Amino acid sequence: MLRMEKIASGARIHSASQTQLHKKSLFSKIMTAMRPYLMVAPAMAVFGVFILYPIFYMIYLSFFDWNLIGDMKYIGLENYTDMLGDKDFWQVLGNSVYYMVMVVIFEMVLSLLLAAYLNRNTRTNRILQSIAFTPYITSMVSVAFIWMWLMDSDYGLLNYLLSLVGIGPVGWLSDPKVAMNSLVLVSVWKGLGYNTIIIISAMQSVPGYLYEAAALDKTPKWKSFWKITLPMISPTLFFLALMNIIAALKVFETVNIMTQGGPMNSTNTLVYNIYQYGFEYFKIGYASALGVALMVVIGFFTLIYFRVLSKRVYYN
C-alpha cells in the first residue's frame, strides 16, 4: 500500500514539474531523488505482493486449522507437531531428497560426458546438440504424456524393447521400487540437452593456450580434462547443480500426470503433497506447514551448497 502511494505521489510530482516550470529546481531535485525508487517500484510491488507477502501469509496460515470454508482456528504449532510425527511426511521428504539427489547426479554426470563427447564444433555435433535440446523446450505435459505411454507396463515401447532382449516386464510406474527412478529418468532426459549445451559453451570458453601448454607437456587427454577443463568450468557446473537442485525440489508435473504420487506414496513429493492437502483434502493449515518445510529444505540445500562447495570451485 505504502508503495502504491509512493508511486502515486511520484506521478503527481512528475506532472507538476512539467507544468510549473518556475518551481522546476525544487521539483526536479525531489524527482531526481525519487526517480530510481519509482523505477524499481513496479517490479518490487510484484515481488512484494506475489512472492514475499505470500511467504509470510503461508507461515501465518501454518498456525491455523482451516478448510478454506469454515472458520480459521488457531492451533499453534499443532500442524508442525502433526507433520513431524507423521511417517508419511518423512516418506515424502525422503522421496523429494532422493529424487533431487538422483536427478542432480545423473544429470550432471551424463551431461558432462555428453558435453565432452560433443565438444568439438562440427556440424554433426551441432545437429546432435539440437536434437538433444528438443525435449527441453517442449512442455513438461508433453514429455510426461510421451513417457507415460512409453512406460506403460503392458503395451509400452520400453517393455517391448526389453522383452526383445529377454527382460521381463518392468512396472515402470506401478512398482514402488521403480516408479521414482522412472520419474528421475524422465527429468534427466528432458534436461540433458540443456545442461550439455551450457557445459559445452563453458568448455569452449576455456582459453586454448592452457591446452597448448598441456599438449607440450604431453599430458594425456583425460588428464588435461581432469586438470584443466573441469576446474575451469567448475563455476558453471556449480551453477547448473544449484539450478538442478531447485528444479528437482519443485517437481510436480510428472508426479501429477504420470503417477499421482503413487504407487503406495512412493513418488509423492513435497510440492505434490502440498497440492493434495490444499486441493484434495482441504487442509490449508497443514498444507502451509508443508510449504514451510519445503522452504526450509530449499534454503538448507542452497546454503549447504554455497557453503561447502563454493570453497572448492575454481574462481578466476
Added chain:
Amino acid sequence: MKGKVITMKRFASICLIAAMMVSMSSCASETSASTSSASSSSSASSSDAESTASATDSSSDNGGDTIELTYWYAWTDKIQENNENLVAKFNETVGAEKGIHVTAEYQGTYDDVHQKLQAAYVAGDTPDVSVMEIGSVGTFARNGVLQPLDEYFERDNIDTSDFFEGLMINCEVDGHYYGLPYLRSTPILYMNTTLLEQAGLDTAGPATWDELADYCRTIKEKTGAYGLSMYSYVWTFEAFMMEQGTSVLNEDETACNIDTDECRYVMHFFQDLINEGVVRCVAGEDSSKVDTDYINQNTAMWMTSTANLTSVLSVAEENGFEVNTCYIPAGETYGVPTGGCNLIMPSSLTDEHKDAAWEFIKWMTATDQSAYASAYTGYVPNSKSAAETETITSLWETTPQFKVALDQLELYGQGRPKTTAYAQVEDELVAMMDACWVNGADVDSTVAETAATINDLLADAN
C-alpha cells in the same frame, strides 16, 4: 504513426462489432423469452397439476424475468449428452413456464467439480446447481456449503420413500437432506460370457466368493485369460467389506474396521488368487488397465460401475464378445455401496435463485427424467416409480443386464462414509491395496499399519 492510426481504426471497428453483437444477442434473448412465455401456456396444460400450481406461485414472484442458472456436471460422452439433453428439455418445458433458464457446464471429473466448487464458494461465484459425488456430500454439508433442502421437501411434499432407500442415505447428513439422488450406481460384476462358455462355465456368473475363485482358476486354465482383472479401488473394497458382514468405518465413523479378521480375510483372499496368477490387480492410478484388459479379452470378469454398461455393451459388440452382468458375489452376505452423484445447491445463493435451483433439482430427479437418464447411460433409476416406467421395463426386456444393478441396489445397496476425513482415508486404503495386491506386501502388518493411520485421521476429524 500510420500504423497506429490503422490499429486505432481497427480497434474502433472491433468495438463497434462487439457492441452490435451484444445488442443483437440481447434482442435475441428477449424474443426467445417472449416465445417461451407463449409456449408455456400451451405446455402448462399438459403437465401435472402439482407443477402448474407451483408455476403460478413462482411466476408471480419474478414477474416474467428469466432467472439464469448455471449447472455443473461431470464426465463426458454418454453422461454429457444425457446432461445436455435433459437441460435442454428443462429449458423448453418447465424452465420456460417458470422463467428459468439453465446453462449446463462440463467441469471434468468429480474431483474437479469438488475442487472447483470449493474455490467458487470462497470466491463467491458458485454455480446454482451442481452434481456432487455422494462421498463428498458430508464434507461439504458440514462446512455449510450446501443448502439444506428440508423445507423444500416439505413445501412440495417430496415423497422420500419413493426413492430407493440405499440412495437416500448419502443425501442425508446429521438429520438434514442436502440433495436428491441423480446419476447413481452400484458396482456390479461384468462377465465376458464368450470366454466363460469357452471355459465351460455357467454364464449366470459366480454367486459366492468360493465360486468366484473357482471361476478364476477355470478361466485361467481353459482360456489363458485372467479370471478377474481389478485395481485398487475403494468403492469395490467397500463392497468386499460389506459382504464380509462389516464396513470400512464403524457406525459413528470414529474408527475403522480395517484391523479385523474380516478385512484380513478380504486381503488374503485376493492376494492368494493374485499370487496364483488367476486374478490380476493393478495399482490405483493404473485403473485404465482394467478397461484395456476387458477390451482385449485379456480377462473374463471385471468389476465396475453400472454406469459403464452402455459403453461396455458397445465395446463388446465392436470386439465380438458377449457380456453379462451379475451381483458382486456374496461372502457372508451380499452387499454393495452405492455411488454416483446427487444434485445439490450451494447455501450462498439468493432466495430467488434457490427457488429456481430447487425447481431444476426437483425436475431433474423426477420420475420421467430419472428413467430417461437411466436408459441413456446405465445408471440405476433413482426411484421405485422410475423403475416402473415403460422406458425402464421395456429396456429390461431388450437388455436384461440393466436389471441386475437395480435388483442389487434394491436388496443390498448401502451408503458410503460421510466423514470429512474420507478423502484421505481413501488414499490410505488405495495404498494398502497397492501394497498387498500389487506389490505382494505382508497382509497382516500392512493392515495393522493402515488401520492405525486411518484411526488417527478419523480422530483428527472429530
Added chain:
Amino acid sequence: MTSIHNGLRPVRVKPAKLIGTILRWCLNAFIALLFFIPFYWMFITSVKTLGQTLITPPTFWTWDPQWNNFSVVFEKVDVWGMLGNSLIVTAGTLICQCLTVIPAAYAFARYKFKGAKLLFGITLATMMIPSQLIFLPVYLMFSKWGMINTYWSLILPSASSAFAIFMLRQTFKQVSEELLEAARLDKAGELKIITKIMLPLARPTVVTLAMLTFISIWNDYFWPLVMTTKADVRTLPVGIASLRMTESGVNYQIMMAGNVILVIPVLVVFFLAQKQIIKAFTYTGVK
C-alpha cells in the same frame, strides 16, 4: 604415442581409425535415436486405432492413419479457445515484464540510491523461490479478491522477473558512461535515454529474455492448473493434460493426438529459430 607406434601408423592405425569412426557413428545414432524415438512414438501413436495401441508387439508404422483422432481431441478440448488463452497470457506477461523489468534494471544499473543493495538483494533472493512453494497462499489471495478464473491470476504473479532484471542490469552496465553523458548534454530525458540508447544496445538481451519468458509461460502447466478452474481461461497444456482423465479408460491414441497438437507449434518455432533459442538458453547458464 611412442615413436614405435608412429612408425607403424600407415599400416596399423587405419583399421583402428575406421573402427573408431564406426563406433562414433553408432554412438551418434544412439544419441539421436534416444531423443528422436519418443517423439516419433508420439506421432505414430496419434494416428493409430485403439486396437493398434493395445497389441504386442507394437506396430512401428501404419498405412491407414486415423486422422479422426485429432477431431476427437478438438471435440473434447476447446483447442482454439485454449490456444487463444495461451496467447493472451503469454502476451500479457511479456508486456507486464517489459514495463516492470526495464525501468528496474535501468535503475539498478545506473543509479546509486539508498537501499539499492537491499532491493537488489531481495530481487536476487526471489529467484530462489519457486512458484511451487507459494502457490497456495497466492491462490487464497486471488480467491479472496475474486480473481480466480481470470487472466490476471495467470499474468500478475509473473509480471516481473528477477532473472530478467539481473540479466538486463548486467547489459545496461556495459553501456559506456560517455555515451550517456553525451545524450544528457543534448538534454535527452531519461525515458529517451532508455528507449533510444539503452534498449537498442541491449536488444540481443531483450530478445533473448523475451524468448525465455515466452517458452516458459507457453509451456507452463502448474500455475494455470492451480489458479484456474474453468476451461474458458485455461491454457492449452492444461487442456491437453485433461485428456488423461476420461471415464472410459485411457485412449493413448487420443492423448498422443492431443500431445502432437501441443508439441507442434513449439517444434516448428524451435526448428525455425533453433540457433537463437539455443543461444538464449546458453545465455541463462553462463555467468
